[in-house]
Structure formats: structure tokens, C-alpha cells
Amino acid sequence: MAEMTLIEAVTLALAHELARDPRVLVLGEDVGVNGGVFRATAGLQQRFGPERVLDTPLDETMIAGITVGLAAQGMIPIAEAQFEGFIYPMIDHIVCHAARMRHRTRGRLTCPMVLRAPWGGGIRAPEHHSDANEAYFAHTPGIRTVIPSSPTRAYGLLLAAIRDPDPVIFFEPKRIYRAFKEDVIDDGEALPLDVCFVLREGADLTIVSWGAAIKETLEAAEVLSARGIEAEVIDLATISPIDFDSILESVEKTGRLLIVHEAPRNVGVGAEIAATVAERAIYSLKAPIIRVTGYDIVVPLFKLEMNHLPSVAKILDGAAQLMA
């Protein structure tokens, strides 16, 4: 057991799987000699060699296409998009090929790959380095999209993603890469995909969130608790497919639902959760569902970036409307 940050837990999980399974390989821009621009792959090429940890030319389309080819032919590639904002050229290969490989060949070919990317805003990064773009992937059938929100969940969920027989998009919230540490045991125990994590139990309202916004959500829950309101906080973690059963169970208990995410609101994953709760549990609701999200705008450069993201004050404001 060792105390480590979320990004160190990512490195640990990658190393664990590289050591465990010779089919696993890591590829991407600057992942080898440099150890990744955030250091997520630090030391892996030295330990496993340049044939397991590959520096690629600067070409996202190629990385995605090569990864599909590797996965279909017996390898387990873990590709890195250097930032989520550079993932868009990869979408052709993800949507048209990775996501459909199993289905369109009736299982003859499969695509057991992981595409990792630092994700989200809040680190004063340059333009195109701060998107919260999980909804593009959540909308695509045939893939899983996962966003951990703590070191232990990053470790366990990344192991699960690598071992999953289907393609997984694994977004790492870069704002909390080094925000806090947890004890992580390198025991190779994967966490389940497709299951939410209840981070805090409460009877008065349910707050569903994911990624770095979990941090502000938990802080808001503490403030509410001091005011005598107990929030149940659920980390969605697997953005697609969604574990609706856990959310419905909680909402049936609390009767109130607040959804917090940093991605734009319009057709965001929060809309899917709200719609499904409305369909299946509307009679359990004591108040209309509230969403606190990023606005429907381009992520601002850093002078205004934090005004775009959900804040504790905005979450408390949403909770106040729910409890009114």
C-alpha cells in the first residue's frame, strides 16, 4: 500500500497490466522517452522497453487507426491522446471501427483497446486543452466511457478498462491529477465497470456527478450537512453505459436529484440521467430535477475558465432550489 495521486495510480495500473499480460502495449505522442507530458507513463519505457511503450509520430488519426488494427489482431493496445482536445481526429476510427468491430463481424473480430486522455478544465492550460467532451463518446454505441475521480478508482477502473473485451475511452480529470492522495494497493483488483460509486450516503437529496467536479460536489455536501441537509453523493464513474439502477434506487429514497457536470449542458450526459429518472421514477420526485453544469459555450481561456465550471456556490444554489 502506498499513498499516491491519481496520475500515479494511472501509472501503477499501466505498469501492472504491462507486467501481467504480454499482449498489452502503450502507445502515443511523447509517452516513451519523455514519460508523457503529464508523466502518466513515466518510467514505463525504461522498465518495459520501446516495443511495449511506443513513441508515435505526431498523428492522432494514425494512433487511433493503428490501435484498432492492433486490437483486432491479438494485442491489447492502450493508446494515449495527449489531451482530450486533440481526440477529435480519432473519432472516425472510434465511431466507425472500434465501436462497431464486434457487432458488424458478429464477434469474429473484436477491439479490446483503451484510449486514455487527460480530460477537462481548470489547470490554466492553453486553448484546446480543457474540453469536457465525454458526451460525444457516450452517444456512441459499442464503447464504454469511464472517468475516475480518485486515485483508488483510477487504479481499479483502468485495470477493468484494459481487461474489458470491448473498447473503452478512459478520461482522466487532469485538474485532480495531483490534487490529493489516497492509499492504493497494487493488488491487481479491478473495480467493476458499469457500476456507480456511492461516495456519501444521505436521505435528503441525491447528487450525481463525475470527474473533477466530484471535488466541489463533496465540499458542497459538507456545507449542506452543516445546515442539516444530508446529500447522497454518487460518482457516476462509468459515463456510458450508465448504471441507472443505482441512481434510481437512491432517488427513490431521497426524492430529489441534482446533477453536476463540467461539460456543456446541452445534450450532456446529465440530460440522459434526468430523462431516465423522469421516465422511471417521476412519482418518487418531490421537486424538479436540477442540473448544475458547464455552460453551452466553448471552454473559456483561463481568465474566465473557473467561472464556467460548476462551483460550490452554484451547487449549493441548485440544492437550495431543490430543497425549497
Added chain:
Amino acid sequence: MPASSTLVCTSLLRRSSATRHSGLKMSNSHQFSIEYRQYLRPDGTLSDASPELATRLDELTRLYQLMSLTRTFDAKAIALQRTGKLGTYASCLGHEAAHIGMGSAMRPEDCFAPMYREYGAQFARGVKMSEVLLYWGGDERGNDFSVPRHDFAWCVPIATQCLHAAGAALAFKLRKEPRVAVCVVGDGGTSKADFNSAVNAAGAWQLPMVLVIVNNQWAISVPRKAQTGAETLAQKGIAGGIRSLQVDGNDIIAMRAAMDEALARARADRGPTLIEAITYRLSDHTTADDARRYRDQAEVDDAWTREPLKRLRVFLEARGVWDQAREDLWKITCAKKVDDAVAEYLAQPKPELGDMFDYLYAEMPVELKRQREHALRFPELNHGH
């Protein structure tokens, strides 16, 4: 690479079956050559075959001054980042001749599609230093630079700007305007589909454009040799049917002369040109990078012996149009200009909160107006940051 050499690349392509089936005449071996131009050598001496530009000492002095100003600006920007007054910044150290050769050759009505470190080219075109600082200072208003209004904004996603330049060039061609689009891409960017698509489009339509590859040998941590198996990057233009050459990107005379020639050809509707400017990234990739992790200092030290400013200064001094006194005076002028730009940048108030909503659509959708009102209710910064 030797000065003024011609690199002949021979590829033995087995074409026999293609010839048999298509009936086209093809040889079994396909040859092409890539010309390499260097006039101003690293020691400041001039090669014999130098162009007319080498005699225009006033112009070369002006270019030297702009290169020197750009370097002063660059050092100041890094200092601002280190003291928390600027965000992540991409240095242009060592690229001054390539960038200023490009920008100074263009006419105001031409269209520039930069990547993100061509400040010298932009200064030559009228972009203000304070605007560059505003952009890297986390403020979109830096993209709204004063001059030239039709130039593209900085382009971070890599090589996508090459196709935008091709689109601009197609517009100029369709409208029969004597204008040229110029895009710039790095050595790493030539691996991307967008660059290769732009080469293809430029060749297929014979577009009035100049594609400049600023080959600074490093794409963050990936060296030029690991980027492609091609012997030169310029030869990627050959496949698209484009006139392609290499120049010493640290030689302002070669760079500017190659640009003048390429722009004149394009303006006369005689087709596109691809220029591979060979230079060296003397800095880290950005202030967020530490090149010591992947690059030998000996290589950097060696590159410093070929950097672009010193050779031009030696050249100008040898012709009596520059000396230590002028250098000292110009350094003071540069410091003053940069300090003024920094003061202008720092005096800019933070953008209004509504600014992040106001430019998304020509007419703001109703729902966005509601979100704008919500944002204005929460002017405080995020907690927990």
C-alpha cells in the same frame, strides 16, 4: 547538410505491373531532387550565389532589428510565465529568421495561417506584442488582433491550419484576386493527414499558397528522425506535385528570398510552393515542458553555433551598417518596446463575465441568454481551486 547542395533521392518503385495494366509509361526507378539553399553561413560570410536581397542592407538591418526585438519579447514572455503573470507559453527562440523571413515577405492582403509560435511573422504583419501576451495570458481577446484582420488566429490542434490556408487560397483563385495564403507547420505536423491533404489540394488545384514547414527538429520529445522515414520533409510536397525545396531556416537571406520567389509565383498563378525551413528549437516545447528529460545539452549547444541572429549581425557589421554602439542602442529600444507592451497587457482588466457567451453566435439563442444571467449571478471564482 552542405550549402547549396541538391539532394537526389532515388526510390526504386516496382512499377512494372502498374505499367502493364495502365498503359502509362513509367520507369522502374523514380528520381527527384530537393534543392537546399543557404546564402548566409553560420560564420556570417556570404556564399557566391547570393540573391539581390544580400545587397539591400537597409532591409536586412530592418529584419535584424525585428529578429532582435522578437528575441527580447520571447525572453520577457518566459519571465512573465515564470512569475505567474502569463500562462503556458510557447517560445520562438531560434526560429526568428524562419518566422520573420515568412512574415516580412508577405503583403498585407495575403493571408497567414499560423500555428502558435510564429510571433516574428505576426509582428512583421502588424500583430501587437500585447496581443500575443493577452492570448497566452488566458484571454481570447488576444486572438482578436488588430492587424491584419483577415489572418487566421493561432491554431493549436496541429496542421489543421494548412487546410484552412488551402481554402483561403482557393477563394483567392476563384475570385481571381492576386493574393496568396501562407501556412506554417512544424516537422511533427507533417505527419498529420491535414498537412498531406493540404499538399494534395494545393497540387490538384494549383492553389496560390505557400506551405512552410518550420523543421525545428523536435515535436515535443520526438526527434525529426523518429517522425518519418522520409529523408527530407520537403519531399512530401513532391508527391502532391508541388515545387518543393529546403532552405537554411536560420539564414534570413535564404528564407526571405525563397519566400519572395514563392509568393511571386503564387501571385502570378504559377502554382504553390513548399518550403522546408531547417532550424532548431533552442527552447523547451513550451514553458510546461522540460527538454532536458529527452534531449542532450551537447546537441543544443551545437545548435547555438548556427542560430540566426549572430550570423546576420556579423554580416551587417562587416559591411559597416551595424556596430556595438548601434547594438547597445537597439537593445535599449527593444527593452522599452517590450516593457511598454507588457505594461499594456498587464493594464488590461479581466474580460467581463458575459464575454464568454457574447461571441458564440451572431445572435444569442434564448437559452444561452438564461445561462449568461446565471453566470453573472456567480462572479466569484470556483471554490477549491
